[in-house]
Amino acid sequence: MVEQSHLFLDDTYLLSIDTRFESRALGSDRVSIIPADNIVHAQGGGQPSDDVTVNDVPAEVVKEAGRVALLVPADRAHGFIDEHRVTIRVDRDTRLRHAALHTFGHIIANVLDEHGWFAKKANHFPSEARIEFTRKDPSNMTDWSDIEDDVKSRLSQVLSQRLPVHVRQDKKTSFVQVGDLPEFPCAGTHVRDTGCLATYEIISTKIKKGVLKVRYDAKHTE
Template identity: 35%
Template structure:
């Protein structure tokens, strides 16, 4: 099992221990004892970066293992891991903005059921509760700005079943394995907003301005 350092730490450069490295198609599959790299999953793309001199082009989860795919082999032992800072920051802002959009939808009576936090593809899908109210892009953006200005701190906890949960301020946290800003104040803003209600479902497409 790979220890997920990104669950509790924002450190992007650190020494790690490589346990295995094996050829995989035209790349190499590398495993670590513990990793700062976020794998693709949970609606968030994977980190990229470097392990020593080897470029990490993608990171995937395989059960309890996290596999780092590199262009060059990596010798087992201690090596410096370096996560691409700009890519991580963008994904972190997208994911955190998605959570705030989910919370805003809930205040209008919509329950988030699916989320995708990819650059240029961000979207949250909702189902109505009994008292769902209409929500348009202007209302959404206004509420988003208010939540950013409130400087809501992020809270990361484990529930009784060991599931990681992430919330902002007093909002009910969501089960989540992604990376997040420390406070809503760090978020810049939304762009390319599109709010659609069709056949009783609400779909919000979004992107974020550059962190």
Template identity: 25%
Template structure:
């Protein structure tokens, strides 16, 4: 397998797009035995940043033969679409299809649910600050396998947990009810820092062009995931539990399905 260029991530600026066209770069069997497609561009979101991978299917433009995408991963900028052929006897159509155009179809219900869950994690960060827990160091959000939850560095006194959970829930309800457009853009470092309250996390290299997510009028933050277009589309979010132990605090939540 020879890959010469990173995969263009179409969902970066077209998160609501669920069908697209691309060019087949490679079809092969990986070291773990799974079959994989590499394309020059994709609307499939790979697993990462707490968000599960998209699923769906890919077809050649001149064929009805489907490759069912079960998992999507990214390595060194290249996106691997792992899955199974609809008919193994016709796999040669993909094996000999380098350079051909393909159709991509993302599973809509799964994408919408993952976008709501991921956006809800960002909303939770805002609510944590609003109830006086902004001193906790933001961690990663996880939607799998034990999630969804967001983990923070630092702890909350046990006797405050129940009160804080109630306060966070009130903030969540208020922000969802109010709504607000979700802004996403790839920006120069200085502009991105300004949008995020004046600074960016240390893992964002200076001089880079990070992708920023901003919910309504609230400060933004770097993120590579997919999101709702308006906060109100989260619909309903319940803060189900807060655990604090050994220097970390986990806030678990659910969204209406």
């Protein structure tokens, strides 16, 4: 069984690779390709999967027993299934969009944490990105209007600094840190530094039953 290394964790911008792989038939219709050197993010942690091709054949991205597998139609895999290597490509625009959203999501969580809110759930999908927060101290009755100006100016301050985004591996867990803000365990993709965010925006906020929902958007530079 091929040992899979997840290169996307360290390098968001590695968009194609020639790699050894393992394959397995899924019924008569599809073949599962498991790359040894993996540059593909599979949906998880609130982030969608990448758009991917294997030898130019569009693939569905899934997880199989903790490994990333790329499913291709069997009739289109005939050409390469007996080869030793395949070329995997990740769509650049989708990758960068997801990385921008995910990174800005972390920064929002960092800043809200400074204001007494704990991020408990996140969705970093384009057009529906949002994070849900609960109060770290339930007796704290602070409303969004009390912190809005401070949060927005802190976000501008953080994002004006071109902070590097660090990734470190500790055993099997990957931790992500923006500048010297507190790190998060995270296995998504992130921008190289905050200067890569071309635009960012808090779209709306709402507090209901003690849960603060923050909808947001962010785009990577071209």
